[in-house]
Amino acid sequence: MPEFAVPMENIKDYTLAALTEWMTGHGEKPFRARQVFGWLYPRGITGFQEMTNVSKALQAELAAHFHLGGLATASRRQSSDGSVKFAFRLADARQIETVLMPNNTHYTLCVSTQVGCAMGCDFCATARMGLERNLGTGEIVQQAVEAGRALEPGKRIRNIVFMGMGEPLHNYDNLVRALEILQEDNGFGLSARRLTVSTCGLAPAIRRFARDGIRANLAVSLNAVTDAVRTRLMPVNKRWNIAALLDACREVPAGNRYRITFEYVLMEGVTDGLADARQLVRLLHGLKCKVNLIPFNAYPGSPYRAPPPAHVRAFQQILLDRGVLATLRISKGQDIQAACGQLIRGQQAPPPEPMARTG
Ligand code: SF4
Structure with a gap:
């Protein structure tokens, strides 16, 4: 040697x-x-x-x-709303993105789990890269270490969402180890309720997640109420359609302290019909869950756009009136392409930037 x-x-x-x-x-x-x-x-x-x-x-x-697995900061951009998007360079010179978002008293960090993604969602910038490789456990947790260094004294990261580049459940073992380290008292000491894993709907991995008793919230990108529309937006639906996906979600223990959130991007004329809202209520019947509505992050020339705010509220009201907890998420960091759907390899993303990323 x-x-x-x-x-x-x-x-x-x-x-x-x-x-x-x-x-x-x-x-x-x-x-x-x-x-x-x-x-x-x-x-x-x-x-x-x-x-x-x-x-x-x-x-x-x-x-x-x-x-020690340090990541080089290739770039750091600050949004007018206080969000910060980091592009981190890995040891093999590939880049990933991580977004730090301020709330009133604390920060939420959105981390990546893969370089690129294999899932090919139609509305997602990361999908355009294809999958280059999985991140290792250390590369996942190091994003929190590096972002933590950027905080002013007294501030801390309180929530971590696995909603950056990649499909977390497609990198299952490294994800699970990272969750363990983040929850470790001698590690970050984050409560499991402060950790959210987002998936585009890998039904067998959702079952495994439930069976393994992984302590974290699960967010499932649903985004449509018919298989025809969902398959158009999310190719994973060809493999596991809405019924198969929801069957898997029903196996997540009902007594679990961690609720399933269904992410639903509202795209005008595509997913925002009021009849869709009523169908969504029917689909989710009996599931302990909430729905997070995300008006689409439009960009110039985009084939999709967000519905008018009044229509978004009408969609939300249908869910609320029928007893489905429905929140509205306004994406942060849109001006620096750090919002949902806008993460792609450092600053190399060519304009215009697409769309909502919810997987
Ligand atoms: S939305 Fe998520 S799962 Fe779909 S292509 Fe983008 S990163 Fe992958």
């Missing part, structure tokens, strides 16, 4: 259990893993020598085996 060989593993690919095993395998006490986690998250050390309560010998051993 050449003398200059670089450390082979990203330490942030390791869950606490895995790092504990590594420690004991290297003659260290198990509690050392917790100590190290405390430095990795959310403090986000940039060198093992910063871990002042860890012996120099262990620091050196860790440095010989691991790297």
Whole structure:
């Protein structure tokens, strides 16, 4: 092996259990893993020598085996509404995007799980890239470390939504490990209710998510009430149609503290019929869920556009009148192409930018 060989593993690919095993395998006490986690998250050390309560010998051993998985910030753009879109460069020079969105007292972070996406949704910028590769566990959690560094003192990321580039359930194992690290007391210590995984509707993976008892909210991009329209918008519907998708959703335990949210993009003349609203109520009958209505993020020349606000409210009212909890989401960061559907490889996205991304 050449003398200059670089450390082979990203330490942030390791869950606490895995790092504990590594420690004991290297003659260290198990509690050392917790100590190290405390430095990795959310403090986000940039060198093992910063871990002042860890012996120099262990620091050196860790440095010989691991790297810290830092991401280079290729660009950072701030929206007029306070949202910040980061383009992060990965070790192989590929880029992903992460969006930090301010709420009153805290921040929500939208993270990517893949470089590109294989799902091909018609309204989504990321779909145009195709799938380049999955992100590793460490590359997923590092987005929160890097974004956390950008916050002013006293502010913190309180919610993380897996709604950036990629289909999270298509990268299941890395997603699940990332969720575990984010919830770990010695990691970010985020409550499971503050974590939301969004899927375009991979029915078998939804079943697996339910069966594995993964602690996180699930958001399912529905976006249409007929298979004809949904297949046009979301090719995944050819494989698992609306009935198959909702069957899988019904297997998510009803007693679960984590509610399913159905994301529904309102596109004028396509998905916004008032009859569609009534059909949506019928489809969701018996499911413990809420509906998040998202007026389409239009762009010049787009084949789709958002319905007028009064029509959006009428659609919402039909759901509310029939007992379906329905909220309205106004996307943040539209002026910097950070809104739903607008994420594509750094700043390289050619104008005009498309559309709502809800998967
Ligand atoms: S909406 Fe989500 S699942 Fe669909 S192509 Fe875009 S990133 Fe992939």
